[in-house]
Amino acid sequence: MTTALRTHELGKRYGRSRHWALKDCTLELPAGRVVGLVGPNGAGKSTLLGLAAGMLVPTVGHIEVLGEGPSSGAEHQARVGYVSQDAPTYRGMSVADHLRIGSHLNPRWDDVLVRDRIDRLGIDLRRRTGSLSGGQRAQIALTVAIGKRPELLILDEPVAALDPLARREFMQDLMEAVAEQDLTVVLSSHLVSDLERACDYLVVLVDSEVRVAGDLDDLLASHRRMTGARRPSDAGPAGHHVVTASHTDRQSTFVVRTGGPAVDPSWDVTPLGLEDLVLAYLRGDASYERPRPTVEVIR
């Protein structure tokens, strides 16, 4: 299974509203990666993840998760783990009850792994989840999702409500889990710093559309900030795709996606950090170039 998630012109509109929560989404997320889905609030991250988890039904377009449609029955659901926003748990039930739910409802439940994890987190099994802190509840929800041994784990803003320390520990925990099991993770956040440490594939979602998607290293290598004398228009350096442009009285700064090395010496070229890269796409209204199928010449 080389593609964990594939969408083709996927769109979602809730009920009869005129607003499209997600439009024209075409993605191919490779398996075995940690995919970061980043974008401002209301960009459509939860919608995309909900569609992938089978919680929502597409309005237009097509989505394929691990080779099948999202709601293809119990066996397919066993391969996908999902934690919704705010990590819902049964507040009246104990942690042990949640583990029992997992073991009763999932064929491939790994009780040893789960109990070991709860042990390491230091959470008492008999406590009601309603009496735990937000961070601990998120950990419980993640544990239940991991315990079913999925191939794909979908996490909707898993660390949104956590303090910085809890956030760091959660992401570390997640990385350990990814390392221990053969897992693809798709997680969303509106904080770039969370993703920097953990993700190796990036999707930027703004205003219901995908702005950029690709391997993180490739993206960082292919984007540059080019600064030079004040240019009259937004048309930047030749041969490069402009992501965003900003001007002062004497200077113009362009964030570009490069086709090749910049040869014009009048430009000052610097690389971009992840945060700057994401911000550039959040600000700019450049449209995303979809992955076109490559045609191989057979000799």
Place this chain on the structure above:
Amino acid sequence: MIWLTWRQLRVQAIPVAGAVALLLVALAITGPGIVDAAEDGARSFLTGLSADAFKVTLYYVGIAAAYVFPLVVGAFWGAPMVARELEARTHRLAWSQSVTRTRWLAVKLLGAALVTVSVAGLLSWGVTWWAGPIERAIATGEGTGPFMVSRIEPAVFGARGLVPIGYAVLALVIGVLAGLVVRRTVAAMAVTLVLVLGVQLFVGVVVRAQLVEPEKATSSITQENLVGLMVEGASGPGDPIENVSEIRVETGRTGTWELSNVTLDADDERMRSLPAWVADCGGPPPGESAQAGARAACFDRLADEGYRQQVTWHPSSAFWTLQWRETALLLVLALGLGGLCFWRIRGDAP
């Protein structure tokens, strides 16, 4: 999934089942005493029973419990089943496990239905068995005091036999559907209560009578079978009477459910009111001496002018037919609404 169903149902199920168990214990303790008293002497049996305050209370509590049980099932077992999950968003946790939504709902619904049928069955059987001797006595015309209503009459019918099971199951499904549509627990409970009460009233008052073809008989009105008449217009003694609005005639049958008791004229038309001279048939007004001749003449005149009384009723032998048909109707409705629940749970997860 069965474990989860019970784990989530037990908090609401155990108190209700406990209350029913308490009632059943009270019935079990006093029941044999009633059976013995009935065997000993039928004539004074009900009179003696009316004096026993505890047993009279238990009689009414049994009927009330059978009517209230479906409301409780609908509001406390049915409505929270899905509504609570949707409100707390835990449905996203449940539906991302390795069970499909259909299976999730199916096991929850069937599990709760099983518990409902069991508890409703025990409750209804207990109450019906306990009141058996009382109702047999009423059916033979011995009814007295608080024990006047035969089991086939609307006030008691819904608390006997199989029908409480039907109402309870239907109420459960109504609750679940309300929870799915309303998505808020308290609002769903309120909606369910209103709907279940509405169903109980509608079926009891409007539908039940039609389930079996009633018996009809037309008879002449005589001094022997006239039970009473209602007059209009006489606000005091000595005032002239405007008309007679109703005549009631005895049928001579006991333990029946009387549907209508109307006067027909010579053209077989139902009379809404009768002329004032008909009041003479009811005997002299208070304070005046008996005028036997005037009374007999009134009845003769009734017969001459072609007035007859038509009574429609369900005999006590129709009790079980009505029970089966009404229960079947309720269960078919429950099945239909259940199907609606499964249709409704598809689509976007709220």
